[in-house]
Amino acid sequence: MKTITEHLIGYAAYHRNQRNIITHLIGIPMIVIALEILLSRPTWFIANLPISPAIIVSALAALFYLKLDRPLGILMTLLLGLAVWLGSTVALLETHLWLSWGIGLFVVGWIFQFIGHYFEGRKPAFVDDIMGLAIGPLFVVAEVVFMLGLKKELHHEIEAHFKN
Template sequence: MKTAQQWFDEYAISHQNETNQQVHYICVPLIFFSVIGLLMSIPNLFLENSFGLNNPLIENWAAVTGVLISFFYFRLGFWYFMEMLFVILLCIIGNFWLGNTVNLLYASIIIFVVGWIGQFWGHKVEGKKPSFAKDLQFLLIGPLWVIQKLGKKK
């Protein structure tokens, strides 16, 4: 398995342009947030009360998927895992709030589409294909890369 730095170095190859990076700082979190919202929009007939908690914040498909993808981040390193766990939890809470305000499914679809339009425009400016065209695991690296890049800009 590649190290986190190897993933970041490979991801950075198609993210050299400053405009594309700025677009990613906005669009990658929007897409991640919207995917959590889309997962939370899936009816949870199987999960409903299956843990006996009756808590919509943890008994939903986003929480299940979050646990599964957390293994990927844990293999990269404990602190990467902790950062992404925090992001996943923030997204679940944010989407729970959003779902109590508007229709979560429609809002998530709109955010998702807008985010991907931005992403593809950024890569058009960059002149390089998105990394996930080479390996779908880059869809999980993108959010972590953004966190690392923004964390270094202090």
């Protein structure tokens, strides 16, 4: 398994333009929330606990992020938990509203992505490596963490790769 540094270097190679990064800061959360909304139906009850595809996918993603990096994994787990809560709340709406929010956020989020890659002049990372779909949300959170001056060593390792 690749390290967090290797995953983020691979993803960052497709995201060097600041305008592209900004569009990702908007678009990727929209896509994640849209997926949580759309995957929040159906819900099954196991031992009186509600289980949906959103919960299953988020739990698997959280385990992946936790394995890569404990502090970022904890943050990602909290954010995914918040997204699951939001998705399950929207899933309680009438079907047309649930689908409108889910599909609408998904489409608009991807429009932001493709605008960003227009600025970048490069295709999205997932085209060459499907793991880019899982690393994208982590990249966005890591970028915010870096902007806050945290995880400096990881940030320097990533940026040093592009100075050579």
